[in-house]
Amino acid sequence: MTTSAHPRQLRADAARNRRALMDAAERLFAARGLCVTLDDIAAEAGVNVATAYRHFANKHELIAASLRQKIDQAVLIAEEAAGTEDPWEGLIQFLERTLALMTENRALHDVFLPGQGGDWLERLEERMQPVVSHLLLRAREAGEVRSELEPGDLGVALQMLATVGDVPVAEPPALLRRYLELLLAGMRPSDTPLPGSAPSPSEVLAAMPEARNLSPRLRR
């Protein structure tokens, strides 16, 4: 029922609509969370709901698309951080900027994802994994962080820090900085190694979504 095999190139107006929808979704998700109505998003984009359904099979898909976009930015951030001279600074920069990206959009860390959207998660993993691994290995080899620290740990750290963004204080960035510092301190080499092992990147990703904030309707 969906446009079987979208041609690579959309008609100009269709592409414009798609973009308008994604932008609207990003704005509204960021402002009001995932519970905004598709009607609202369509209205914000200046198109009809049905048009939204021509571009996205359902609300999940639109959310996924909105996130995918953010994720592209995240990959970029990681790559830039990996290009830094100092391994330790690179790590910090990666965490800080990714965090900023996440907290800009509340949808990004209380998000969704059931079943089918999974593919983009995997593609994310493919792209993210090598650069984050590199970022971390560099730091490990330079003796800046504990040797048992794994890429998955960084993902969890980001998730945990994103949580801090919900605390209503006057200076959110300062608060984030405080707990980032706390975690960084914990990551430093130590005599007592961390127990257990990090989750795999795909497990971390599966957590991010975690279906929070979806209306019951979508849980089914």
Added chain:
Amino acid sequence: MTTSAHPRQLRADAARNRRALMDAAERLFAARGLCVTLDDIAAEAGVNVATAYRHFANKHELIAASLRQKIDQAVLIAEEAAGTEDPWEGLIQFLERTLALMTENRALHDVFLPGQGGDWLERLEERMQPVVSHLLLRAREAGEVRSELEPGDLGVALQMLATVGDVPVAEPPALLRRYLELLLAGMRPSDTPLPGSAPSPSEVLAAMPEARNLSPRLRR
């Protein structure tokens, strides 16, 4: 009519139903979050929805009652931890057990709180604050943790760790343990002090609620 003003003694069957409702609510909240419908809760409890409304003025009240219960347990945990010999062990025990409590019930960390229910939050703060302060001061004075660590930091740490509970791994407790250890390492005395300052306990509490997972209907 409301929860608070209930007569001292309920009739046997009413008490049974009330208990069944709270248990059902706890189970479903824990399993599916706060977005479960009252119909579902009532069904799970084996009573009619209207019965739920006899016991709780509205959905908020039921949620509040369910949480209040958990919170009593949390206070107890903190008190027991404060009774421990070793300050460091006490801190660990407090964090571990509170965390277990929180992860048992997903409602507890994506919870709510609109308007009038606010009173119990404050009562929680009143009861929790002194014992947690004591717990932390002891550890600080014993030189076990950084001197700039404040009670609010423990609250944030709990929130962050609760997030970890959402990561879908085979051994959730092991994962929690890993990141608890990471945070504990970060809390140890250090030459580079943490920047900024901790949020006040009431800010931390206000974050816990954060209206996540409430059905849009209840957001109003």
Added chain:
Amino acid sequence: MTTSAHPRQLRADAARNRRALMDAAERLFAARGLCVTLDDIAAEAGVNVATAYRHFANKHELIAASLRQKIDQAVLIAEEAAGTEDPWEGLIQFLERTLALMTENRALHDVFLPGQGGDWLERLEERMQPVVSHLLLRAREAGEVRSELEPGDLGVALQMLATVGDVPVAEPPALLRRYLELLLAGMRPSDTPLPGSAPSPSEVLAAMPEARNLSPRLRR
């Protein structure tokens, strides 16, 4: 299921409760119309809803009982008016005082009555009919009113005037007086007789109820 054949004499406390319920009903109906809940009435009376159901088979019965009471007063008013010296003054007095009774209680003229309650209507008719007839005949014979005026016309006149009570003016009685006077002027002997004929008293009574203001629930 109802107390089959209530003994003439109720137990003292039962009688007290019945009275309390009727009084409460009268107060609340007068103040808020027939849409008040039985729970509210019971609460106002200081008893439980179930007690209300012991005394009255359903809400209709309570309403009926509440009205019956008013109607007894109406009969009394008619009898006193019939005892007046001047026929014309008697008529006026009857209309004025009955009107006052009706407007005191908004339930009385936007009231109800489905099926079974009908018996009291008939008993009302039996008692009211002769005295009103007498009141009117006297006035007709004295040449004070048109000869084609019938008892039913007075009923209709009362209904119409009661409507006036709903107009929100500073001086409701003055307004009533104005239209009473208008109707009285119309009732005076005239060369052009009124067309048609008056409804029978029972038709007038059936109109009074007229099921206005009953919640859909009761319409069934």
Added chain:
Amino acid sequence: MTTSAHPRQLRADAARNRRALMDAAERLFAARGLCVTLDDIAAEAGVNVATAYRHFANKHELIAASLRQKIDQAVLIAEEAAGTEDPWEGLIQFLERTLALMTENRALHDVFLPGQGGDWLERLEERMQPVVSHLLLRAREAGEVRSELEPGDLGVALQMLATVGDVPVAEPPALLRRYLELLLAGMRPSDTPLPGSAPSPSEVLAAMPEARNLSPRLRR
């Protein structure tokens, strides 16, 4: 979204549905009063409730729309009556035809009107006032009615007569005619003037509504 802001041209099927809804509403309001449920109206119209909500923001809006329609007809009637040769006949025609309109639809005289809908009431007054004034002044100047009769009196007269429509007789029009005649007789010039003064038109209008027959839910 609301009625008022509808695009000039509805699509054919939407217009059909809108019409069906208004017709159904008119039928059911006329037959059972304003307490009918939207579900019932939608069912009668052969559409889903949600469709009703697409056309009318809520029950109030539907009621208002239904009445507005009737009111347009009422203004037309008044204008035609004002165009009559004979002042007295014009007055009679106005009352008779308006009455017929009102009794056709019981919603019209036990109607409502909360808050924002108020504008149409005022617009009604603006349109109705001048023509009714003219109608009455003509008759007064021609010596056909008492000189103290005011426009507001006609409004009250209509309300009172509409009440008569509730009396369940074989020939309702004949009954109405009888009491119309009674009131007309009372309006004729007389030596004893009417006491008090007429309510203002807006007071009369405020009475028409009077929130009768609205389901408790809507009373809020």
Added chain:
DNA sequence: TATGAATGAGAGTTCATTCAT
């Protein structure tokens, strides 16, 4: 292809009435 319109399946809440103590 994009739109306006329609829809079914709830969600939260209320109330007349009945059951069990």
Added chain:
DNA sequence: AATGAATGAACTCTCATTCAT
């Protein structure tokens, strides 16, 4: 006889999704 508690059937309104133009 009176109560506390329970209930089922509504009622208003919403939303993700599909149909028809």
